[in-house]
Structure formats: C-alpha cells, structure tokens
Amino acid sequence: MPFIDDIFQLASDSVLSEKLIPFTSLFVIFLLTISYLMGNSLWHKILGRDKFLPQGKHVYVTGGSKGLGKGIAKLLASKGAHVTIIARDKDHLQIALEEIKDAAKDREDYKHLIFTAISADVTNYEDSVRALNEACEIHNGRAPDFIFCCAGACKPGLFIEQDISEFESGMQLNYHGTLYTVHEGVKRMARQRIKGKVVLVSSVLGVMSFIGFSQYAPTKYALRGLAETLRNELLLYDISVHCYFAGTLDSPGLQQENKTKPKITSEIEGDDAALSPDQAAKALYKSLCKGHFHITSDLGGNICRVAGKGAVSPTNNFVVDSLLSAFAWIGAIPFRYMIDKKVKDSKSEYPLRD
Amino acid sequence: MPFIDDIFQLASDSVLSEKLIPFTSLFVIFLLTISYLMGNSLWHKILGRDKFLPQGKHVYVTGGSKGLGKGIAKLLASKGAHVTIIARDKDHLQIALEEIKDAAKDREDYKHLIFTAISADVTNYEDSVRALNEACEIHNGRAPDFIFCCAGACKPGLFIEQDISEFESGMQLNYHGTLYTVHEGVKRMARQRIKGKVVLVSSVLGVMSFIGFSQYAPTKYALRGLAETLRNELLLYDISVHCYFAGTLDSPGLQQENKTKPKITSEIEGDDAALSPDQAAKALYKSLCKGHFHITSDLGGNICRVAGKGAVSPTNNFVVDSLLSAFAWIGAIPFRYMIDKKVKDSKSEYPLRD
Numbered sequence: 001m002p003f004i005d006d007i008f009q010l011a012s013d014s015v016l017s018e019k020l021i022p023f024t025s026l027f028v029i030f031l032l033t034i035s036y037l038m039g040n041s042l043w044h045k046i047l048g049r050d051k052f053l054p055q056g057k058h059v060y061v062t063g064g065s066k067g068l069g070k071g072i073a074k075l076l077a078s079k080g081a082h083v084t085i086i087a088r089d090k091d092h093l094q095i096a097l098e099e100i101k102d103a104a105k106d107r108e109d110y111k112h113l114i115f116t117a118i119s120a121d122v123t124n125y126e127d128s129v130r131a132l133n134e135a136c137e138i139h140n141g142r143a144p145d146f147i148f149c150c151a152g153a154c155k156p157g158l159f160i161e162q163d164i165s166e167f168e169s170g171m172q173l174n175y176h177g178t179l180y181t182v183h184e185g186v187k188r189m190a191r192q193r194i195k196g197k198v199v200l201v202s203s204v205l206g207v208m209s210f211i212g213f214s215q216y217a218p219t220k221y222a223l224r225g226l227a228e229t230l231r232n233e234l235l236l237y238d239i240s241v242h243c244y245f246a247g248t249l250d251s252p253g254l255q256q257e258n259k260t261k262p263k264i265t266s267e268i269e270g271d272d273a274a275l276s277p278d279q280a281a282k283a284l285y286k287s288l289c290k291g292h293f294h295i296t297s298d299l300g301g302n303i304c305r306v307a308g309k310g311a312v313s314p315t316n317n318f319v320v321d322s323l324l325s326a327f328a329w330i331g332a333i334p335f336r337y338m339i340d341k342k343v344k345d346s347k348s349e350y351p352l353r354d
Numbered sequence: 355m356p357f358i359d360d361i362f363q364l365a366s367d368s369v370l371s372e373k374l375i376p377f378t379s380l381f382v383i384f385l386l387t388i389s390y391l392m393g394n395s396l397w398h399k400i401l402g403r404d405k406f407l408p409q410g411k412h413v414y415v416t417g418g419s420k421g422l423g424k425g426i427a428k429l430l431a432s433k434g435a436h437v438t439i440i441a442r443d444k445d446h447l448q449i450a451l452e453e454i455k456d457a458a459k460d461r462e463d464y465k466h467l468i469f470t471a472i473s474a475d476v477t478n479y480e481d482s483v484r485a486l487n488e489a490c491e492i493h494n495g496r497a498p499d500f501i502f503c504c505a506g507a508c509k510p511g512l513f514i515e516q517d518i519s520e521f522e523s524g525m526q527l528n529y530h531g532t533l534y535t536v537h538e539g540v541k542r543m544a545r546q547r548i549k550g551k552v553v554l555v556s557s558v559l560g561v562m563s564f565i566g567f568s569q570y571a572p573t574k575y576a577l578r579g580l581a582e583t584l585r586n587e588l589l590l591y592d593i594s595v596h597c598y599f600a601g602t603l604d605s606p607g608l609q610q611e612n613k614t615k616p617k618i619t620s621e622i623e624g625d626d627a628a629l630s631p632d633q634a635a636k637a638l639y640k641s642l643c644k645g646h647f648h649i650t651s652d653l654g655g656n657i658c659r660v661a662g663k664g665a666v667s668p669t670n671n672f673v674v675d676s677l678l679s680a681f682a683w684i685g686a687i688p689f690r691y692m693i694d695k696k697v698k699d700s701k702s703e704y705p706l707r708d
Contacts, residue, residue: 125518158587159537159540159583159584159587159588160537160540160541160544164479164533164534164537167530167533167537168530171525171529171530171576175525175572175576176521176522176525179518179521179572180518183513183514183518183521186513186514187514190514190706191706191707205579206579207664207665208582208664208665208666208667209579209582209583209586209666210582210583210586210587210666211583211586211587211590212583212587213583214580214583214584214587217579217580217582217583218529218533218576218577218579218580218583219576219579220579221575221576221578221579221580221582222525222529222572222573222575222576222579223572224575225559225560225563225571225572225573225574225575225576226568226571226572226575228562228563228564228571228575229513229563229564229565229566229567229568229571229572230513230568232563232564232565232693232694232697233512233513233564233565233566233568233697234513235694235697235698236565236697236698236700236701236704237706303665304664304665307663307664307665308662308663308664308665309661309662310561310562310658310661310662311561311562311657311658311661311662311682311686311689311690312562312563312564312686312689312690312693313562313690314690322683325683328665329676329679332665332666335665335666336665336666336667336668339586339666340586340589343586343587343589343590344589344590346590347590350590352544352545352547352591353545
C-alpha cells in the first residue's frame with residue numbers, strides 16, 4: 001500500500017511533528033477558549049448583550065401556579081421583578097403567590113414589589129385579554145415588560161386510538177393559549193414602546209417527535225414556527241423573542257402525561273433524568289441572560305436543537321453549535337434506526353381492533 | 355513564514371502530485387457517482403424502494419379542485435389511479451373532474467377508472483368523515499390507498515394588525531383540515547391492512563419563517579410535526595408518510611395571498627420563480643417514487659429542508675444532503691442578516707397606531 005505508506009511518512013516527518021503539532025495544539029486551545037467565551041455570559045456582558053435585567057420590571061407568567069411557570073415566577077421575584085401569575089385554579093394560585101412572595105422576602109426592595117395572581121382561562125381569548133387588562137391596571141396601564149407563556153399540557157397516546165377532541169383541545173391550550181396572550185401583550189408593548197421580551201415555551205418535542213406524541217408535538221412545532229416568525233418581525237418594535245425547548249420536567253404535568261403514555265413511548269424516552277421546575281427555570285434564566293433565541297436545558301435537547309435549527313434561527317454559540325451540528329448529523333442516525341426498529345418490532349403488541 | 359513554506363513544500367512534493375492527486379480525483383468522481391445514484395430513482399428501483407405505483411389504486415385528494423390538489427389528481431389519473439377529489443365549491447369540482455378525466459382518457463384502462471368529486475368542508479370533522487365514507491362506499495367500503503391533503507390557504511399580514519380570528523381559521527383549515535382526514539383515513543387504512551401512503555402538504559414556511567407569516571407558518575410547522583410523529587408511528591401499520599414543503603405556486607391561492615401581503619414580506623421573498631401546480635405535482639410525484647420523506651421542489655426550499663431537518667427525519671440522499679447541510683449552515687447566515695436588517699430598517703414604514 002504505497003499510498004498509506006506515504007501518509008505515514010508525512011505524519012512522522014520531523015518538520016510536521018516539530019512545528020505543525022505544537023501549532024495545531026495552540027490553535028485548538030485558542031478555538032476552545034473562544035468558543036467557551038462566546039457561549040459564556042461574560043462574553044455577552046463584554047458585548048453588552050446581557051439585556052435580561054428583571055429587577056424592577058413587570059413579568060407576566062401564564063401557567064404560573066405550577067411547574068415551570070411557578071419556577072420562573074419565583075426566580076424572577078427573587079431577582080426583584082414585579083410578578084403577575086395567571087392560571088385557572090384559585091387555590092393553586094394562592095399557594096403559588098405565597099411561594100413567590102417568599103422567594104423575594106429577603107430583598108431590600110421587597111416592599112415595593114407587586115405580586116399578583118389572576119384567575120383566567122388562557123384558552124379563552126376574551127379571558128386572556130381580560131387578565132392582561134387587569135394586570136396592566138395594577139401597573140397604571142403599563143404593559144408587562146416580559147411575557148412568559150408556560151401554560152401547556154401533553155396527552156400521549158396512539159394516533160388512531162385518540163379521540164379527535166384530544167387533538168383540538170391540545171392545540172387550543174398549547175398553541176392558542178399562548179398566541180392569545182402574546183398577540184394582546186405584544187400589541188400593548190409595541191404601542192407603549194416597551195422594549196420587552198416574549199418567551200414561548202415549546203418542547204424538545206417541538207424539534208423532533210416519534211410514536212405517541214401526535215397530539216402534542218404539532219402544537220409545540222406550531223409554537224416554534226410562531227417564535228421563528230416573531231423573532232424577525234418584532235425587531236420592528238425592539239421586542240425580543242425566545243423559544244424554550246423544555247425537556248422532561250418533574251412536574252404535576254408529567255404525572256398526568258404518564259397516565260396515558262403508551263409503553264413503547266416510555267421505552268424510547270428511557271430513563272430521561274427529569275429536571276425540577278426550579279432547575280429548568282434557572283437554566284432558562286441563564287440562557288435569557290446570554291440572549292439565546294433557541295433555549296434548551298439538557299444535552300439531548302441541545303443536540304435536537306442544532307439538528308433542527310433551520311435556515312433563519314441564529315446559533316447560540318457558532319463554534320460549539322457547529323461542532324454539535326456535525327455530531328448530530330451523524331449521531332442522530334442510530335437513534336432514528338432504534339426508534340423505527342422498535343416500532344416495527346412492536347406490531348404484535350398493538351393489535352388493531354376492526 | 356516557515357509554516358506556510360512547509361505547506362507549499364508538501365503540496366509540490368512529487369509523491370503527492372503523482373499519486374495523491376489522481377487518487378483524489380478518482381475518489382471525488384466515485385463519490386459524485388454514488389451520490390447521484392443514491393438520489394436517483396434508478397438506485398431506488400435497484401433497492402426495490404420504488405413503491406409508489408398509483409396504477410389501479412385509489413387516491414383521495416383534499417383541495418382537489420384547484421392548484422396543487424388538482425395538479426396531483428390529474429397526474430395520478432394519467433398514471434391509471436382511481437381518483438376522488440374533495441372541495442367545497444361544486445362548480446369548481448365539476449370543472450376539475452372533467453380535467454382529471456381528460457388526463458386519463460388516452461389510457462387503455464380508462465373505462466375501468468373511477469373518478470369522483472365530493473363536496474365537503476374539510477375544516478368540519480363530521481363533514482370530513484362523511485366525505486371519506488362516501489368515497490369508500492364507491493369503492494365497496496375499501497379505504498383509499500393514498501391520501502393527499504392539499505387544502506390550505508395563507509393570509510399574510512403584520513402580527514399585531516391581524517385579527518385573532520385569522521389565526522384561528524388558518525389553523526382550522528391548514529392543520530385541522532388535514533388532521534381530520536388523515537386521522538379518519540389512517541384508521542380505515544390500518545384496520546383494512548392497506549399499506550398506503552399519506553402525503554401532508556406543508557410549505558417552505560413550515561421549515562423557516564419571517565415577517566408577515568405569523569398566521570401561516572405555525573400551521574405549516576404543525577403539519578411538519580404531525581408528519582414527523584406519524585412517519586415513525588405508522589410503521590406499525592406499514593403506512594408511509596411524506597411531507598411536501600411546497601414553494602411558491604402560481605395558483606389561485608397565491609393571488610389571494612398577495613392581496614394582504616406586507617410590502618416588506620414581498621421584498622424579502624423577491625422574484626421567486628413560482629412553479630405551476632402541474633410542475634409542482636410532477637416534482638412531488640417524482641420524490642414519492644424515490645421514497646423521500648421530506649420533499650421540496652426548488653433549491654431554496656431544499657436548502658431550508660436540510661437546514662431544519664432535525665434529529666429523526668431521514669435524509670433524501672445522505673451524500674448530497676450532507677454537503678448541502680454544510681453549505682446551509684454557513685450560507686443561511688447572510689440571509690438571516692438580510693431579513694433582520696430589512697425589518698430594522700423598515701420601522702418608519704410601519705408606524706404604530708396608538
């Protein structure tokens with residue numbers, strides 16, 4: 001194999017080993033440092049991109065009585081934000097409100113902070129507008145600075161076995177329940193020239209999906225599409241948009257979800273380490289400080305994010321995302337083979353009723 | 355620059371120029387041939403993957419009286435399929451039915467082919483089920499072999515200026531109007547053990563979006579999410595799923611769409627060469643013969659497809675898609691800068707009404 005020999009010859013050439021290898025090592029270290037800095041909030045602070053400063057600002061959180069919504073409400077209260085939470089159940093709202101106050105009670109400015117709980121059904125347009133109205137009135141008519149849309153639910157099941165009403169109510173809650181608040185909120189923010197933030201809560205199932213999630217994934221894909229459109233469009237009003245692809249959260253929603261989850265779906269998911277709502281809120285907060293558009297809080301989600309980033313969504317860190325994307329392009333293939341094989345091998349477990 | 359000199363030295367080394375260059379050229383030619391073959395229907399025929407044989411099969415097409423739906427109905431009739439088209443307007447249905455018959459009239463088996471037009475509103479669940487019922491009755495209770503969901507519409511506009519009802523009706527037509535038919539159709543296909551095909555018509559705006567499409571893109575993203583879930587899940591029943599990211603089509607829909615399109619949206623789109631519905635139908639048909647899951651019919655759409663492919667959607671041609679994906683990762687950056695700059699520079703053109 002003269003060709004192979006040539007390669008070996010080149011590799012062992014003294015010129016290469018003496019000059020090229022140290023040079024390459026330095027270059028790699030340089031690249032890693034830059035990529036670390038580019039993803040680090042320090043770098044964003046240097047560039048002045050750390051624009052998420054919740055102190056003294058009004059944060060409006062739907063789905064704020066439980067799970068991620070309550071987590072983010074508590075965290076931002078502890079950072080000095082005025083917080084309004086929206087949910088249907090008044091008892092849950094009251095419990096959450098106490099926890100939110102608790103999270104901020106050690107602050108010096110605690111007395112000046114306004115914490116509000118409003119009972120409303122976000123799947124109803126008029127109710128969503130009324131809730132925003134009430135929240136604005138408390139703040140002298142001023143629209144919220146930051147809107148977090150965390151209300152949502154997942155009902156897994158086999159496509160042909162689920163009733164069509166499950167699909168409709170899923171889209172109504174997950175997509176329209178976010179759209180109504182964002183539409184009304186952005187209208188007010190734009191007209192009042194508030195350079196705020198809108199955070200849509202999608203899911204890792206908004207960047208990839210498989211058996212069992214036909215009721216859920218499309219609603220979360222729709223939110224990704226809305227976020228992608230608004231990221232560009234709301235530059236008109238200096239409003240920034242962010243999309244959180246949440247992974248498995250150890251929340252009341254997960255327990256509900258697991259009741260109807262097909263066995264094969266659980267098997268594919270495996271023993272995904274679920275984050276607590278507080279951990280997820282913290283990860284979301286950190287990414288917002290870094291100015292990320294697409295946000296994830298676990299490695300699997302991050303791989304799915306770069307694999308499905310699309311042509312117009314920005315990277316979070318060009319160097320890291322490029323490397324991860326190259327890995328995902330190849331690395332995701334065995335995953336697809338696994339899920340496809342699993343479904344094909346499970347035919348007998350899911351017999352058809354005639 | 356001793357390092358640079360070393361590189362030149364290596365490049366001009368006789369060993370390299372005499373052995374490596376011809377070897378590399380051969381390798382590149384080999385790669386190109388393989389990649390061409392892998393994307394070519396010939397290769398798929400060799401592998402036995404050419405499974406889209408519409409002759410003698412029953413094709414069910416929603417939105418079949420106009421645009422892409424009519425295009426695909428005519429094309430598949432000319433290939434010897436029984437065709438049922440669904441739309442609301444009876445006059446348009448009748449005109450389309452004549453064109454479909456015309457497309458098949460030179461075939462020897464013409465007399466045995468059944469062409470049907472059923473007036474139904476696909477945005478209504480009960481009506482969607484009734485239409486499928488009627489179509490099956492005509493075929494002695496047998497479910498369709500192939501379902502094409504082509505009904506859809508786009509109403510562009512600025513997010514905060516559009517009425518919330520536009521968003522709701524868009525999701526109802528584009529997403530639920532497809533879901534109802536697919537849900538009912540797949541249930542019947544699965545129970546009758548028909549190894550059929552389901553084709554969802556998404557859009558290039560289902561893989562990327564920008565200003566003006568907040569009413570439309572989320573509905574097409576939702577369809578992508580549904581397709582991705584069902585691609586995996588319907589392996590249970592040997593039903594294959596395909597998702598067409600249609601580009602600009604010179605159809606009645608486009609004229610309607612352009613009536614409300616913001617100027618900035620048209621400017622970003624540029625002079626996109628619109629395909630005729632017949633050209634799009636032909637491109638879709640060819641890709642189905644190749645067994646592609648994600649289907650596009652123009653280069654821009656194809657770049658957006660690979661850029662947003664995600665972790666579990668298969669490539670169409672691994673070699674070509676990999677090269678295109680590397681190009682898209684870098685090449686899409688100037689596009690994003692362009693659309694973002696355009697929006698930022700257009701603030702004065704879109705003043706806010708207080």
